Amino acid sequence: MRFSWLLCLLPLHTSWGQEVRTPAEPAQHEEPLTGSAPPLVRAPSTDVLPPAAPPGSRVALxxxxxxRIGLEGGQRHAGKVVSLLPDSLWLQTGSEPALNLLLGDVQRLEVRKRSAEEGAVVGFGVGGLAGGIFLAVLCSDAEEKGQNSVGGCASIGSLLGGLLGAGAGALIxxxxxxxxxLYERGDQGPLSLRSGEEPRQVPRAPEGPRPHFVGEVGVALGLAQERxxxxxxxxxxxxxxxxxxxGSHVSLxxxxxxxxxxxxxxxxxxxxTSRVKHSLLQLGGLMRLGTELGxxxxxxxxxxxxxxxxxxxxGASVGGEMELPLWxxxxxxxxxxxxxxxxxxEPAHPDPNVLTLGIGPRLRW
Structure with missing residues (x-):
């Protein structure tokens, strides 16, 4: 009984000689992949995209x-347009065969036209400047005698010269x-054409035939001044x-x-001091040359x-007229x-030169 406690140590001794195993982790079950793999994602590129080409300048022909067409290299051709294509045009120059010109080679495009509006604007500016200077010089001597004002003469000369110049410029x-x-490549980018006969985007009401007038009576009230x-x-x-x-331009x-x-x-x-009163009576003929500006x-x-x-x-008279349809x-x-x-x-006929201003209606039939 004295050594019975030794029997209790035997199981403990046997456990020391055994290897202690840790519990195994459960095995992971990998299922087979089905379907397609997700697409690869690329990192954003740092390259700068080139700027988009400017839109072509559409010109109506x-x-x-x-x-008249100017090409790369300084070549220039003038003639009549025969036909239009999406990327070129056919041009007839004299008796030679028609030329096919690529739009990509065109550097400059000009059209030959008549324009009363541009002529009137230029004529008004040139005539107004010349008329103002001319009458200012004529009145400079009279101003020294206290008879006329150079400023007033210049203003009247500018108005008179401008109207005369506008009429002459419109006729020219x-x-x-x-x-x-119509087109310059350096300012407008690539050239593209559209037919000048295409319908307008905004439809306009059809205009009736314009009335044809054969006669006119005009009345004007105004002021006359001696010069x-x-x-x-x-x-x-x-x-x-x-x-x-x-006709549409000449009246007599x-x-x-x-x-x-x-x-x-x-x-x-x-x-x-005595005052001798006179008045001015004029009987004669008038010729009018005109054009419409809008x-x-x-x-x-x-x-x-x-x-x-x-x-x-x-005597003779020269002047200008501007007609406005108020209503x-x-x-x-x-x-x-x-x-x-x-x-x-003078001296037989000392009558003065006269400047007249007038405004009044025009009746036509």
Whole structure:
């Protein structure tokens, strides 16, 4: 019994000799892959994409138009458009066979046209400047004598010269064609064409036939002023004309005008002052050359007439007219400026030169 406790240590001793195993982890079961693998994702590129090409400049052309084309290398061809293709055009230059020109080679494209609007704008500017300088020089001597103002003369000369220049420029623009640039590659990018006969995107109501007029009567009320005389007078009056419309640009017919006070003189004799009253009567013919600029009409006026003032004499007039349709239900209203010159001169006919301004309606049938 004394050594019975040793028997209790035997199981413990046997456990020391055995290897202690850790519990095994459960095996992971991998199922076979089904379907397709997800696509590979690329990292975002740091390359900068080139800028998009600028949109082509669309120019309207149609067969039969006269054009002038400048190509790369300095070549230039002028002729008539025969046909248009998406990337080229056929150009007839004289009696030679038609040329096929690629749009990608075109550097400059010009079209030959007539333009009354551009001519009128240029003529108004040139005529206004020249007229202002001309009358200012004529009035410079008179200003020293206290008779006229250079500023007033320059203003009137600019208006008169501008109207004359606008009328002359419009006629020149109609008669003389010029080259107008439609396209330049350096400013507008690649060239592309569209037919000039394509329908408009915004439909317009069909316009009826324009009325054809054969005659016109015009009435104007206004002011007349003496120019270049020692005693400058001005008077109110009016003008009446009856014109035959010889086409769309030329009119011809008689006219008459009367203005008060023109030619009146104040004299001093033996210390007494007396006033001799006169008026201006004009009977003669008028020729008008004009053209339409949008809703307005600009005209050049020229006339020959008999003038009765201090004496009877022959004279001429030149001027301009601008006509405006203020309201469709009413006849158009015209503003005219005329400069009247004494063709016979002093001393037999001392009548002064006269500047007239007028405004009034124009009735046509």
């Amino acid at each position: 149609k067969p039969g138009m006269q054009v 623009g109609l008669l003389v064609p010029h080259w107008s640039t 270049g005389s020692a005693q400058s007078n001005q008077g109110w009056g009016g003008r009446l004309h009856l014109l035959a419309l010889l 017919g008689p006219e008459a005008a009367w203005y008060s006070t023109i030619g009146s003189r104040t004299t001093v004799s033996n210390g007494q 809703p307005t009409r600009v005209s050049l006026l020229a006339g020959l007439a008999f003038y009765n003032n201090q004496s009877g004499h022959a 469709e239900a009413l006849p158009p209203v015209a503003l005219d400026v005329r400069y009247h010159v004494n063709l016979e001169g």
